[in-house]
Amino acid sequence: MIQLRVKERPTEQIRQEIRSARTFSAHYNAQLVVNDYWQIALEEGCDCVHLGQTDLDSADIPALRRAGVRVGISTHDSSELERGLALKPDYIALGPIYPTLLKAMPWPPQGLGRITEWKRRIGVTPLVAIGGLTVDRLAGVFEAGADSAAVVSDIVKHPDPEARMAEWLAKAEAEAA
Numbered sequence: 001m002i003q004l005r006v007k008e009r010p011t012e013q014i015r016q017e018i019r020s021a022r023t024f025s026a027h028y029n030a031q032l033v034v035n036d037y038w039q040i041a042l043e044e045g046c047d048c049v050h051l052g053q054t055d056l057d058s059a060d061i062p063a064l065r066r067a068g069v070r071v072g073i074s075t076h077d078s079s080e081l082e083r084g085l086a087l088k089p090d091y092i093a094l095g096p097i098y099p100t101l102l103k104a105m106p107w108p109p110q111g112l113g114r115i116t117e118w119k120r121r122i123g124v125t126p127l128v129a130i131g132g133l134t135v136d137r138l139a140g141v142f143e144a145g146a147d148s149a150a151v152v153s154d155i156v157k158h159p160d161p162e163a164r165m166a167e168w169l170a171k172a173e174a175e176a177a
Helices: 011-027 038-043 061-066 079-086 112-120 134-144 161-176
Strands: 002-004 032-035 048-051 071-073 092-095 127-130 148-150
Touching: 002 011, 002 127, 011 032, 011 038, 011 079, 032 038, 038 061, 038 112, 071 079, 079 092, 079 161, 092 134, 112 134, 134 148, 134 161
Parallel strands: 002 032, 032 048, 048 071, 071 092, 092 127, 127 148
Antiparallel strands: none
C-alpha cells in the first residue's frame, strides 16, 4: 500500500497528485490510499481513502461505500476508536506508537501495549500501527498485534531512501513468514 499524503495545496494540484499517484501505484501493482481528500478521491475513481478524525466530520461515508471505496480511520484514544468502529472501517490506524517527527502530536506515544489492547477490541478488523516506526521496531509492532505498519520519516529522512525501503520490505516479508 502507498498512501498519498499531501497537505495544504490548491485543489487542482491535489487532483493532479492523485492522478499521478494512481498511475504510479498501478504500475507497481500497489494499493493507493488517498489521505484526507475523500471527495477528490471519489471523483477520480480511487478505491481507498484514509480519514483522520476531523475528516470524519465532513466525509460522506455512505457515498464512499456506494462507490466501493475502502475506508481507513485514524484513532488515538478510546472515544476515537469507538467513533471509528461505528463506521465499520476497512482498517483502523493507531498512533503514534513511538515519538514521531512527522508532525506535532497532541497525544503521547501509545506504545506496544496499546496495539495489543486495540487489536483485542477491534477483532478481525486490520490494525495499522503508525508513528515513529523504524525497521528495528517492526518485529515488536507485529508481535504486539498490528497487522500492518505505516512509515514515512524512517524512509524519507534516511540518507538513502531507496535502500531503506528495501530494508523495510525485506523485514516485513521476514516477519510475515
